[in-house]
Amino acid sequence: MKTSDGLSRLRQKLERLRRQNLCLDMSRGKPEERQLDLSAPLLRMMDxxxxxxxxxxxxxxxxxxxxxxxxxxxxxxxxxxxxxxxxxxxxxxxxxxxxxxxxxxxxxxxxxxxxxxxxxxxxxxxxxxxxxxxxxxxxxxxxxxxxxxxxxxxxxxxxxxxxxxxxxxxxxxxxxxxxxxxxxxxxxxxxxxxxxxxxxxxxxxxxxxxxxxxxxxxxxxxxxxxxxxxxxxxxxxxxxxxxxxxxxxxxxxxxxxxxxxxxxxxxxxxxxxxxxxxxxxxxxxxxxxxxxxxDLAAVEAHMKRHAAILRPKFELVLAILEQELGGSGLARWHAPLGGYFICLYTEDGCARRVNQLCQEAGVTLTPAGVCYPYGQDIKDNTIRIAPSYPSLEQLEQAMRILTLALKIVHAERREENGQHKEG
Ligand SMILES: Cc1ncc(COP(=O)(O)O)c(C=O)c1O
Known part of the structure; x- marks a missing residue:
């Protein structure tokens, strides 16, 4: 099969998703509503x-x-x-x-x-x-x-x-x-x-x-x-x-x-x-x-309740990365034991284009480059994933789009390289 066949199939898949007019946001590390609700008693502490x-x-x-x-x-x-x-x-x-x-x-x-x-x-x-x-x-x-x-x-x-x-x-x-x-x-x-x-x-x-x-x-x-x-x-x-x-x-x-x-x-x-x-x-x-x-013991007990909400989201993101990209050499990532982010490193020169394709398909990621001083990701390889805010369902859709976009960008590059060689 020619690489262009693979690329056009991937593009068709993304186009189908784009037509769903999705609006998914993985751009900022914000707590979701259930996490905020955990602190509801706080507002009654002066009653x-x-x-x-x-x-x-x-x-x-x-x-x-x-x-x-x-x-x-x-x-x-x-x-x-x-x-x-x-x-x-x-x-x-x-x-x-x-x-x-x-x-x-x-x-x-x-x-x-x-x-x-x-x-x-x-x-x-x-x-x-x-x-x-x-x-x-x-x-x-x-x-x-x-x-x-x-x-x-x-x-x-x-x-x-x-x-x-x-x-x-x-x-x-x-x-x-x-x-x-x-x-x-x-x-x-x-x-x-x-x-x-x-x-x-x-x-x-x-x-x-x-x-x-x-x-x-x-x-x-x-x-x-x-x-x-x-x-x-x-x-x-x-x-x-x-x-x-x-x-x-x-x-x-x-x-x-x-x-x-x-x-x-x-x-x-x-x-x-x-x-x-x-x-x-x-x-x-x-x-x-x-x-x-x-005290700290109370904070830690409270944070376990946050973790129970966040953990499935992190695990879902990591599972999809593994399923879609594991062993492909297209990207690497680290499975964090805490915090709010997963960082995805693509091959050099891909992150901006992946971000653009995601945006076109209705997935907002942290703008490319912003994790670097002056917004300059010189290698153009860093994508920040913030899994906390979307629901599990939204996260699954967003991650499928992100991994698809990444595959498209790689196929595009392979095709370009092929053309250069032929040229
Ligand atoms: C590393 C880091 N520091 C600080 C903040 C914001 O903290 P604050 O709301 O206390 O200003 C964030 C929020 O995402 C953060 O990730």
């Missing part, structure tokens, strides 16, 4: 009319801009730091990341440090593929992004060490556990190296976005992330790491609570500057959250 947090603070009023003690304690447990080294903020960890970078930029990383805005050049190491919003934030500060390849253990540490030897390189931004989008967790060796490595900039910062700290898919098979703060402390770099987390994918996405944690010096500096940025964060939301989820 008893008691608005007092520990220490007698009325959460309906101004005060306690560092967050209520219970919220600082909860995030302290999650991030393995004492509550005094944690600030509980508003509804978004990304907002806290952006503010932390703004303080470095305008005021300096610590008192006495040169504000980055006074330097000719500020650059950041960006393990890629990575989280598009991290890259957007850096771009808004005109910080030059230096992509570093990710492998099965995390960022390529040889590249990281080489870049960190340049004084204009002021930090590295990452999502170290159940990484968005690769799904991998940084290995103990990578965590140790990031803490230990020499950096030319004394005010080098690791922006440690621990967004998926408790987002395991399997109760008894979990990735473990080594303790970055403990490692930094041991290597005499306690101020190096700024840690962030939120309940966006524990309770409500965009209506949860978030936290910043780090060394006493980093937290004292953040407190000093934050107090003039706002009078206080939303403590009503903090209090109802900690009443609903008072």
């Amino acid at each position: 008893d009319g008691n608005f007092l947090a520990e220490g007698g603070v009325d959460v309906r009023n101004y005060g306690a801009y560092q967050g209520i003690p219970e919220a600082r304690r909860l995030f302290g447990e999650l991030l393995r730091l004492p509550p005094s080294q944690v600030l509980s903020g508003g509804n978004s960890s990304l907002n806290l990341i952006s503010d932390a970078l703004k303080r470095c930029y305008i005021n300096g990383a610590l008192p006495g440090d040169t504000p980055w805005c006074k330097l000719d050049q500020v650059r950041f190491i960006c393990p890629a593929p990575g989280y598009d919003w991290h890259f957007h934030i850096l771009e808004t500060y005109h910080i030059e992004m230096l992509p570093v390849a990710m492998d099965a253990e995390g960022p390529d540490m040889e590249q990281v060490r080489r870049l960190a030897a340049d004084p204009s390189v002021k930090g590295l931004i990452c999502n170290p556990m159940y990484n968005n989008p690769t799904g991998i967790t940084f290995s103990p060796r990578v965590v140790e190296d990031l803490a230990a490595m020499p950096t030319a900039a004394a005010d080098f910062r690791l922006i440690w976005d621990h967004a998926y700290a408790v987002h395991h898919l399997y109760p008894d098979r979990r990735d473990q992330l080594a303790d970055i703060y403990e490692a930094c402390l041991r290597h005499g770099h306690a101020d190096r790491v700024l840690m962030f987390a939120s309940t966006s994918k524990i309770t409500y996405a965009g209506a949860g609570i978030a936290a910043l944690a780090g060394s006493p010096a980093n937290i004292a500096w953040a407190e000093e500057l934050i107090q003039y940025q706002l009078v206080c964060y939303d403590k009503v939301n903090q209090l109802r959250h900690v009443r609903f989820l008072p």
Whole structure:
């Protein structure tokens, strides 16, 4: 059979699906409705009319801009730091990341440090593929992004060490556990190296976005992330790491609570500057959250219920990938044990075209390239799959289309190559 026969059959199949006017969205890692419903009791946590947090603070009023003690304690447990080294903020960890970078930029990383805005050049190491919003934030500060390849253990540490030897390189931004989008967790060796490595900039910062700290898919098979703060402390770099987390994918996405944690010096500096940025964060939301989820054990029990909803979706995506593409050599992927994403690596030069075919057939994927700084997936080989939001039925349809599109793109390339050879 000529390859063109195979290609036209695949195209006909896609055309039939296209005519169904499907509208399937696998573009963003959003919880689905049943997951949001798990937190319904949260909205009733203030019904008893008691608005007092520990220490007698009325959460309906101004005060306690560092967050209520219970919220600082909860995030302290999650991030393995004492509550005094944690600030509980508003509804978004990304907002806290952006503010932390703004303080470095305008005021300096610590008192006495040169504000980055006074330097000719500020650059950041960006393990890629990575989280598009991290890259957007850096771009808004005109910080030059230096992509570093990710492998099965995390960022390529040889590249990281080489870049960190340049004084204009002021930090590295990452999502170290159940990484968005690769799904991998940084290995103990990578965590140790990031803490230990020499950096030319004394005010080098690791922006440690621990967004998926408790987002395991399997109760008894979990990735473990080594303790970055403990490692930094041991290597005499306690101020190096700024840690962030939120309940966006524990309770409500965009209506949860978030936290910043780090060394006493980093937290004292953040407190000093934050107090003039706002009078206080939303403590009503903090209090109802900690009443609903008072400690890490409660969070973990709650996350098992999320996992029960998410697990079949991840397993379905992986089963279809295996069924349609397994052993074909057309793509590779990793089966994550948690988080919100599965990353599909095609042959180089295919991802954009696959994305386009999917879009034409009614499947929205994360736009090609966005998992890389400046939207530049130089190899054009990365597709981020976000299985959480669609129903199982929608997911099945979307994955059949995605794998079909991938086969079409490969057949097109084979045909092109054949023509070149003939020509
Ligand atoms: C790695 C990562 N960090 C942060 C966020 C958003 O967090 P928040 O809602 O707390 O700003 C997301 C959401 O997808 C994410 O994937």
